[in-house]
Amino acid sequence: MNQEEYQQIVNDCADALYRFSLKNIKVIEEAKEIVQNSFEKLWIHREKIDFQRAKSFLFTTAYRNCIDIIRKQKNESALDMIKSEPQQHLNTHVIGLKALLDNALSQLNELQRSAILLRDYEGYSYLEIGDILDLNESQVKIQIFRGRKKLQNIIGNVEDIL
Amino acid sequence: MKHLDKDIDWTIFEFLEGNLSSEEAQYVQEQIDSNEEWNKAHTRWKVSFLESEHIPYPNISELAQPKARFKFTRNIQWFAAASLLIAISWFWGIHTQKIDSSDRVSKSNSFQKHKVPLHVTHDDYGFGSHNSSDTTRQVAATLNLTHSHLKSNPRRAPQMASATALMPTSNPKKRALPVIRRPSIPNALAVHPSANVARLDSFSPTSAVRPLPPKTKNPSMPNASIFELLSSFFPGEIREEARLSWVVIQSSSGTELPYTLAAPRSSAESIYIDTGYFQLAETPVPIWQQIWQRTKKGQLPAVQLALKTQDNSWIPSMNVNLSY
DSSP, X not given: OOHHHHHHHHHHHXXXXXXXXXXXXXXXXXXXXXXXXXXXXXXXXXXXXXXXTHHHHHHHHHHHHHHHHHHHHHHTTHHHHHHHHHHHHHHHTOSOHHHHHHHHHHTSOHHHHHHHHHHHTSOOOHHHHHXXXXXXXXXXXXXXXXXXXXXXXXXXXXXXXX | OHHHHHOHHHHHHHHHHTOSOHHHHHHHHHHHXXXXXXXXXXXXXXXXXXXXXXXXXXXXXXXXXXHHHHHHHHHHHHHHHHHHHHHXXXXXXXXXXXXXXHHHHHHTSSOOSOEEEOBOOHHHHTOOSOOHHHHHHHIIIIIOOOHHHHHTOGGGHHHHHHHHHHSOOSOGGGGOOOOOOOSOOOGGGSSOHHXXXXXXXXXXXXXXXXXXXXXXXXXXXXTOOHHHHHHHHSTTTOOTTOOOOEEEEEESSOOOOSSOOSXXXXXXXXXXXXXXXXXXXXXOOOHHHHHHHHHHTTTOOEEEEEEEOTTSOEEEEEEEEOOO
């Protein structure tokens, strides 16, 4: 991958990678840091990485960074507070469907959340998602199905919300 | 298509995921439109699909210039390396500058083995406010001791001969270093030199306009100046306005010094004191204390000094007894 291709990857993927990171860890500064680290690693290993595989490399790196941060957050019991937030939102009916989905998304496990994000936002195939998440196609499909099902349960009766 | 009805959830999931063929998708769509249960399931599932949203990355300009960023890091490394190199060069320069000046001395004589770089300013002798380089320059001008001058002085003729023998010359016959023994030892060193040291230490490096200490006839008096001490070593050669160039301390008894000389030219060991290096401000040790340390510590009972003249000849002093 040369300089021009790297620039193209930056232009094409920076926003998507930032969104993926932000949706995963919910902390803006850490999401920025993940994007920065991912692109830095891409630049360091640019000689070994094909242009076609660059996007997958970025998301794989970002996903692993997210996992690290999420585990760290879990150790700090930060997730307990996050989990309590959606229930409050549901009770107060003051947030929209988008915010509700975001909160519901945060309650999924990392694998389900990342799979759904990559599928819906990036439009990746099961195979591509499997490459990033280190799963096979069937496993990816199952994870997405279970994740969406869980989202339904968290959100509850859509008609009530809408 | 009946198998699709078995699990509505899974079927609608596959439908929304886009995994069905066109025929299957058309069938599911018909079911959703016609069947309320399918319709509710479809609505429920549809909510779980995230709608695309654009979240711009704020620092994209930093990512777009990786070369500059890494170049900056590289520049930092180069800057650190260059700074380190400059610092080392600076220290090395100071060191070599001293060595070069010492080499000037060593090139003019053959006693290159054991030099004691000292820097004696005029203040050491109480002669005024000249720096060391001025001292070196003025030594030749003010000392004005030449062979012709010395030869015209019959009293110094024997000493001149010894001095010539001390000095390195092109004539190999003159390279021998005879131990000069003289019957009379000046009284100047009959006293403990520490008394002189204490007296000389009292000289301030900033005493540029310090008046000369009062002269005494007997240099062993506590208030004797180094001028008087040296005058006792070189009677008739040191004038008040003279500047000491180099002094060689030479063993007159053949006693070995504790430090080894690589290739002593004779049994008489030599120590060089380069007055151009001794700075009272930096090393508040007067020249006499240096001499004393070198000789006393080495248990050298007697030494002989040699004064270097303008034409690189040497005037030996009388033997100086340090066996106190």
